[in-house]
Amino acid sequence: MNSVTLTAVPGVPDIQPGDDLAAILGDALDRAGLWPADGDILCVAQKIVSKAEGCLIAYDGVTPSDQAVELARELGKDPRKVQVVLDETRRIVRKFRSPGAREGTIICEHRLGFVSANAAVDESNIGAEGAALILPRDPDASCRALALRLAQRFGASVGVVMTDTFGRPWRMGQVNVAIGLAGVPATIREQGNTDAWGRVLQVTEPALADEIAAASGLVVRKNARTPLVLLRGLDWTPAADSRATDIIRKQQEDMFR
Structure with missing residues (x-):
């Protein structure tokens, strides 16, 4: 029977600028007795990176x-936060303020290509007032660096998925998605394979990286300070050149623009 395990790794301290993240995560894995093995995948929360x-x-x-001042006035937001959002944004997709809401929302195409609320600029769980956290400059490179260091330390080839919490069009709530990858394929192309009845698959392409990221959210709580999850038992084939941006749909395929 196929099965996977997801384990939230305890003991990761508050991270500070300049910290050696690979060493800190390796120490947490060591203390928990969760030594990575070949084929394991580590899900790392974007915030600590x-x-x-x-x-x-x-x-x-x-x-x-x-522009930031005008948007802030319209949406009831701090103009400084709006400016940080604009600095991270290629294009504003939509902006709105629901009746009675304290603040409005700006749906943005981030500089990396992801579409999210407020360009993924975040003020929660960052341990600082009067500040905001933005995404890493190159999440894939950050993942590759972590994967290399941890592989050297534990003598095992592991994948790394950097996760962040996004909303989804037409669906309520938020889920973890992949915004950075090392080794883990963004998707698995099933086109040309057959289903259980022998029918040829035409469009099936599971979003493996997002499925992994979403699964990691099942064992993480916002107030639990467990930004590292070890996934074990998944059957997957490494992809050396994988990038999280490979999961973004091309603009010419966007039917809602």
């Missing part, structure tokens, strides 16, 4: 543009 890489923006150093 961004913190270690110094992606915390203090609002005191932000000067809002005229």
Whole structure:
């Protein structure tokens, strides 16, 4: 019977800018007796990577543009936060403020290509007031660096998935999605294979990286400080050149633009 296990790794401390994240995560795995084996996948929360890489923006150093001031007035937001959002944004997809809401929302195409609320600029669980956390400059490179260091330490080939929490069009709630990858394929192309009845598959392409990221959210709680999850038992084939942006649908295929 096929089965996988997901284990939230305890003991990861609050991360500070400049911390050696690979060493810290390796120490947490060591203390928990969760030594990675070949084929394991580590799911790492984006927040701790961004913190270690110094992606915390203090609002005191932000000067809002005229556009940021106007959007802030319309949406009831801090204009400095809006400016941070704009700095991370290629294009504003939508903006709205629901009746009675304290703040509105800006749906943005992030500089990396992801479409998310407020360009993934986050103020929660960052351990600082008057500041916001942005995504790493290159999440895939961050994952590759972690995978290499952890492989050297534990003598095992592991995959790494960096996760963040996104909403989804037409569905309520949020789920973890993959925003950075090392070794783990973004999708699995099933086109040309057959189903259980011998029918040729035409469009089936499971979003493996997002499925892994979403599964990791089942064992993580926002207030539990467990930003590292070890997934074991999955049958997968490494892809050396995988990128999380491979999962983004091409704009020419967007039927809702």
